[in-house]
Amino acid sequence: MRRKLVISWVLISSGLYGQTAPPRFTVEQALQRAMEANGALRALRQDWLAAAHQAEVARAPQALFLHWTPALTTGGTGEELIIAQMLELNGARAARERTARAEQQLAHAQILKEANQLLSETARAFYHALYAERLRQLAEAEVQRAEQTLALIRQQVEIGVRPGLDQIQAEIELERVRQTLSARTVEADTTRATLNRWLGLEQSARVNLEEPRTPSPPKPPGAWSSHPDWLHQQARWRSMQALRRQTQIEGLPDVGVQMRLEKHAQPGFGLIFSLPFVDYGARRKRLQALETATAAEALRLQTTQHALQTELANAHLQAQNAYQRWEAYQRDILPRAQKLLQSAQVGLESGHLSILQVLEAQRTARQIQEEALLAERAYWIAITDYAEKQADFAALWRRQHEEGTRNE
Template sequence: MRRTVLFLGLLVLVRPVGADDGPELTIEQAIAQALSRNPRISAAHSSADAARQGVSAARALASPEITLAPGLTRYGSDEELLIAQPLEISGTRAARTAAARAEARAAAARLDTERLVLTAETRKAYHSLAARREALAVAQAILQIARDLDHRVARLIEEGSRPGIDRTHASIEVARARADLAIASAEADAARGTLNILMGLSPSEPIGALSKLEDLVRAPSDAHDANAGSRTRPEVAEAVAQRDAARQGARLAVAETRPDLTVQFRATRLQGGVSETGFGLGIALPFLDWGGRSGRVREASAAARAREAELLAAQARVEMEIFEAQARVHAAEETVGQYRETLLGQADRLLNGARTGLVEGKADILTVLEAQRTYRSVQTEYIAALAALADARAELSRARGLMSPADDHDQAPSPAKGTTR
């Protein structure tokens, strides 16, 4: 009664169907390649480096102002040279530096976000390729089952125990199985291309054997802090940094309205060489305002309030994503459990019973074909359920801000007793 499922198992054990020549690729290796070769990470690195350079630029004193004022008098031409170096004692330099540091933290958080998102995408692409290859194995096994049924029906027709129309039904089923196999093969190739692109490789690059979905699906640990996502998600860290940058921007706008000291060098004669020179201190009095300075202060204050609201929204969004991801994980676990406990075994018994009934004359060819299609549907749906559970766990890890699958899982569940896979 277990011959059909045993055939499926042997087919997978001999050689992973759809696997290219080469060593096995684990999910950890795929993630490592993606993080080291994907251009999205390189771009985020460059942005973070640029932001760090911005801190050095902001820390430097403002550049001196050089004014050359030529003029004509009744005594002839005359010029005046004025070089003024602002000392920025009003707090503009400190606020500018603090804002740049906050922007650098935001850029670093964006890099962490890109890493986190790419990790989740790579895990899902790995799950997809593993599922497509296992579905391809099922399609190949179903084709062999259809051929076996076709040959068996032919013998029964020769013996006179079945009508000739049964051979037509069996032959059509073989053709359908071939078409399903071609579709499964194309889907496996497409999934391989997606994973390769995420890993920074050519879409046609060969990929060796993958881990089985049963091994990728692991039970989560219950020892998780419900508020861990708000502390570990880089999106929240970015929102905090942007809020701080906006606050410092408001501080800078206010500082620009305060008086400041300047060190000055003045030369009132340039003809025939610099002469009549002197040093002194100047006071910049930014009291006259046509509305630009006060407008910038109001704008910066409003921006700071907006960034504060965005931070609260980011924290709420993280909590919502964690809640939704947990719900999807629980639903996927229940679905996989139903297939393991009942559906897999029932589909197996249905197929083998129908095939036996055909030989014994207790079932017609349509009953066997329907059982065969049900068996294939249950097998492919189970693979899809495993992939959905693996994806749900990947999304939960991303929602909690966890990079490694091991951070969110502890032990692998064993298949339900009596289920053969």
């Protein structure tokens, strides 16, 4: 018998220790996890490196040309081999490097723009999942309160203090809060699945989300010139300028060296003079198109500046309003709802309040508690939107990328 008890204890202990606790995440840890595990964010690191490699290609000299020309003449067959290397003394290589650097900046700006958006979506998913779980827990507490209310009403009906109609009212209210719990459970499951997708976890994985810090007033807006949208539009404009300059330089004369090998002659070395002669207007039309495109990008750059200034100011105003709303619930509305709930409980137990008064007080308190949670969630969503407009998430991604590059 003793051996059986020991074996049972070992099995139970091994089962308990074999269970893995769900991972815990703060919002900062969730963002770090997303940068390490999310496929879309990991792909941005590869795009960043690819843009750097593409810029290095432009630093190389122009390719060595090999011309082999067989011929059939009146004197018989012949062939000629020319190996040529253009020196690009007209500045074509430097122009090509400038264009490549501009395109690299454009690619980097696009990557930062996507990273800023993806990380902000991750933060929003975190807050939606966190407060959906808190709303579900609130609904569970309301079900327990409704069950306790129904049990007390039944006792009072049995002793004749209340009519049987009050019990029916309490049963209906219990079913209502159960339906609310069911809806909150579905919402919590779906928001958690969305967060798991951003974190690179299984859809059904359980996670524990830690409460954020106490809300505080948002800081004044910073400079908008570091926003990825501005950097991206500015890079597009500079890229067009560099491409237009490169097209102009490519039409200038150039000098190269060559080695000539001919079948019936001695090999020799010489110079090549390259001079565009007739391009049938293609280069001129291309320059006109690039000038028009550059002017259009300049207009877009100005529009982006005004839009970012407006969006940043609006995001700050919305964050301030969300904080004031949360503060009003915490300072005034929520404490009153708690007092109302306590008074209703006293009136229920003493029989001084009707069932309709008790249920209405419970509904009001429940609604206020839900509104307080929704106000807190709205604050953190507004703070996330504000941080996105200030490019805080892009800066976070860039720091993490630079640290990862140094560690490699």
